[in-house]
Amino acid sequence: MMRTSFNDGWQARPKVNPFAELSGTHVPFRPVTLPHDAMIGRARVAPGGEATTEGGAGAYFPGGTYEYRKTFVVPEDQRGKRILFEFEGVYRDAVVYVNGDFAGQRPYGYSHFYVDADRFLRFGEDNEIRVEARTHQDSRWYTGAGVYRDTWMLVGEVVRIAPDGVRVTTPDIDGERAVVEVATQIANDSIAVRTVDVVTEIRDAGGCVVSRDVSKATVLPGEPATVRQRLYVQEPLLWSTDTPTLYAAGVTLQDLDAETVAFGIRSLRLDPERGLRINGETVKLRGACVHHDNGVLGAATYARAEERRVQLLKDAGFNALRMSHNPMSKAMLDACDRLGMLVVDESFDVWTSGKSEFDYSLNFPEWWERDIEAMVAKDFNHPSVIMYSIGNEIPETGSRFGAAWGRRLAEKVRSSDGTRYVTNAVNGMLAVLSELGELHRRSQETAPEDGTGINTLMADAGDMMNAISASALVTDRTAESFAVLDVAGMNYAEARYALDKDLFPHRIILGTETFPTRIDGNWHLVEQHGHVIGDFTWTGWDYLGEVGIGRPQYVSPDAPRPAHTAPYPHLLAGCGDLDITGHRRPASYYREIVFGLRTAPFIAIRRPEHHSRTYAGSPWAWSDAIASWTWPAFEGSPVTVEVYGDADEVELLLNGRTLGRRPVGAEHRFRTEYDTEYEPGELLAVAYRDGAETARHTLRTATGPVRLRVEADRPVITATGGDLAYVDLTLTDPDGTTHTAADRPVRLEVRGAGVLLGFGSADPSTEERFDATERRTYEGRALAVLRPTGPGRIHLLASAPDCDPADVLVTVEEQP
Structure with a gap:
């Protein structure tokens, strides 16, 4: 069928009850270009406010119902042909009307679907298509809302x-x-x-x-x-x-x-001795879990945004993505094919047991087969897709009836596509949640003399999940759910890896979700065991919602234990190797070293203002370290330096003065620490193996006047096909060193053949908006995203207090 983009010419608004409109309530439509996230432009709401909020799970954005409409003409010569509309994703409970008549619906917000429209059309005249979408307390993360992926008009013969x-x-x-x-x-x-x-x-x-x-x-x-x-x-x-x-x-x-x-x-092969083989070669999955939002763009899914994420994640050392916890977009699949990134595509976060008040569990019994079919139809021709996941942390997996549901889903996938493998991301603790009281009683009876029972383990979420997952109770309750799979997906259960080699010699294991702080031990297990085929960290890329699960926390009289969710105005989860702008955090370089992909050491500095405090972050939380040696107002103050490296030892030098050599490498978790006093200048780490220098890493203090640097990711982009220009805005000194301690507001002006689509930073807690023309930098950085409106040139001018203005030109060409 002839396939034409249907993204232009739409209008959108929060939906108004038609009876309220008759009474005089008026909410105007405003023009939008798809893809469009109707939620990201709304003001966030602190709990207890007048508007209904999605809470910390949804980054305190308000839910709501949204209405889209578009007027279009179908030529008379298309009468008698078949005309369909394709929606790649509408969040959520989409209902489609053509010329006022119901034409189709899709409750699940992540499935692509088609609407058979020709019976409703008026040929040679104006037609109206209307799409309604609603979201309200239906997810554990930021979903966005509205028609957030591409739309298409398909015209074909009978x-x-x-x-x-x-x-x-x-x-x-x-x-x-x-x-x-x-x-x-x-x-x-x-x-x-x-x-x-x-x-x-x-x-x-x-x-x-x-x-x-x-x-x-x-x-x-x-x-x-x-x-x-x-x-x-x-x-x-x-x-x-x-x-x-x-x-x-x-x-x-x-x-x-x-x-x-x-x-x-x-070709794909799988066995417990040689693991996963692609084209005959064993491949260990260096995996990143990723949510679907695109940071400053919200949930809006542009081809270039997806491609950029895949490329930056691959550059950081990953070779596999697990889309969590919903089917991946077509645009990201295309990027994974082109760039060489393996994919575990996931169907659902819930089956019959809900996790939020109004989530997909209400629709699952009726719609799950059609949504499985849609996922497989989307993925079938993509060589990047090697595995389907039928769920994530499904509580039912610990029951007989849950195992029966798992068998239904697995067999549905296999009947639709017998060329890939099937997994399920099982959390052993959640699978036996109703039995934890009995497990607690047993642990008390058998607690060792040193007191390391379940009460002690409860102090650390990672140890707790592992202890429960390795229990005989979980072994028994999950045996059938794992048996229906090709690959046993395990969330936070590395304690089972060696255990299951003996208990289930034919079981092949994938760490479908793991703590970033444990990658060194987890990766050792992956390399050690043939039946363990990889590790997927939570997460590769930071995301909106689940606010603060990866934020650094400290013990205080008011907060003796870390809280899972951060209060308003927290915005981000804070646990990505890369932040929402695509900038690599220290954890990313540490992981690259653990993977054996980086020979140079890496230096990160813990924030000196917290030096004397007791750290109490969750196992998703890295330390508060950043790669900067610029700390004005802390001269002479104590500071902790983290050095990562895969070498025999590393030497740290401050302004040419040695602070000593320390062992690093696998036996020391690839890291060491130095306590010193902050002194501006140069901090140098030198790695040694067998007494010889192998590599070095340097941090320098930013000095002199602050400059605003503006740089586009590419000088030329295309006018169509979902292309975008990403513009980095960085505060530096005259030598180009990023000035991480000189944050200030930056104002943008965009002229020419494009518009400002999103503007923001990686600030984890802010009330600033992504649709504003002024944002404050965070750690010296901000990111602007430009959408072309046609061929020509886009001119972006940036200004900031006490900085000379800076600008950049991006040329927009017609797509060849």
Whole structure:
């Protein structure tokens, strides 16, 4: 079917009760361009305010109901054709009306869906499409709201290739040739029997035809036909994370229809000795869990935003993403294919047992099969997708009926796609939550003399989850739920890795969610055990909502224990290796060292204002260290320096004066610490192995006048296709050192062929808005995102107090 973007020309507003409108209530529509997050532009609300808030889970944004409308014309010559609208994502409880009539709905906010519209249309006249979406206490994280992913208009003949109707598999591969099976579903909505020629061509990355086949297909009225063609590609170039080579399969139905899909040629194997093998080579998954929001853009899903996230995460050392806890966007899947990032795509955060007052559990019994089908249809041709997860921390997994549900979901996935593996991210503690009282009683009876019972373990959430997950109770209650899977996904349960090698010798384990503070020990287990295929940290990229779960905390008389959720106006979770602007935090460099991907040491400084306080962060929380040696007003004050490294030892030098050598490396958790006094100048870490220097890392104090530097990620972008320009705004000294202690407001002015789409910083607690033209920097940095409005040039001018103005030009070209 002919596929045209349907993103332009929309209007949106908070929905008004029609009876209230008759009484004089007026809420105007305002123009919007999709994708659009209706929530991110609303004022956040402190608990107890007049508006209903989504609480800390939703970053204190208000919920609500939103209404979108668009007027469009369908030419008279399209009468008699099939016309569909595709929505890649509407959050949530979407209802679609065409010319005032109900045309379709989708309760789940993360499934793409189609609306069959031609029966409702007026050809040659104006038509109106209206979409309603609502969100209210239905999630444990920031969801956004509205039509937040791309929309499309599909026009086709009555005999056509069905949407998502071309599926490609590569069942047989060797060095000489690869078998490529192309299955095409053809629909016939006419009243006549039709016989068509199905021409399929496979093209390589250069566009050359490398294989071709022609088949005849007779399609009966109202009875779709599946045409399977077996083609052969000689000397195939295999898709992998290092060489993500893509091919294209183009299918043509004479003069009726044509469809082209990208795919990769690669093989998957799995066993408990050699783990996961891709193209015959064992691959350990260096994984990052990621939520779906795009930071300063909220939930709005632009192709460039997704591509940038994937690229920066790969640059930081990850080779796999787990989309948590919902199906990944098409744009991010495309980016993972192109850039070579493996994907575990996840279906649901809830089944029948709700976690929020009005979440998807209310719709799951009726809709789960259709939503599984939508996820698989979206993912099928993407070589990056290696595994489907049927759930996350589902409480039902500890019961017989929950295991039966797991079997239903797993078999549904397998019947839709037998080429990938199935997992489920099981939290052992949640699976036996109702039994914890009995577990507590048993632990008291068998507590060791040193007092390390469950009460002691409760002081540390990580130890507690591990102890419970490794218990005989969890072993018994989760056995069937794990048995229905290809891969046992385990959240915060590394204590089971070695245990299950003996208890369940055929069980293959994936750490589907782990604490970032334990990556050194977890990664050692991954490398040590063949049946453990990888680790996914929570999280790779920081996100909106679940506010403060990764924030540094300190013991005080008012707060003797760390609180899970931070109070308003906290905004971010605070546990990402990368912050919401894409800047790498110290934990990211530590992880890169643990993975064996970085030889240079790394220096991070704990904030000196907290030097004498007792740290009490959660296991999701890194220390409050940042990579800066600029601390004005703290000259002569005590400060702690963290040094990470994979070497025999590291030496720290302050202004050329040695502070001593310390052992680092695996036996010392790849880290050491120095206590010293802050003294402006240069801080240098030198790593040594076998007595010889291997690498060094330097921090310098920012000095002199503060300058505002503005830099776009690319000088040229395209006018369409979801492209964006990302502009970094940094406060520096004259030598380019970031001035992390000179934060100030920055004001932006944008002119030309673009608009300011979002503007913000990584400040974890602020009342500033992402749709403002002025924001304060955080640790010397801010980020602006520009959306092109057509070909031309975008001019961004930035100004800040006591700084010279700075500007940047971005050229916008038509898409080739």
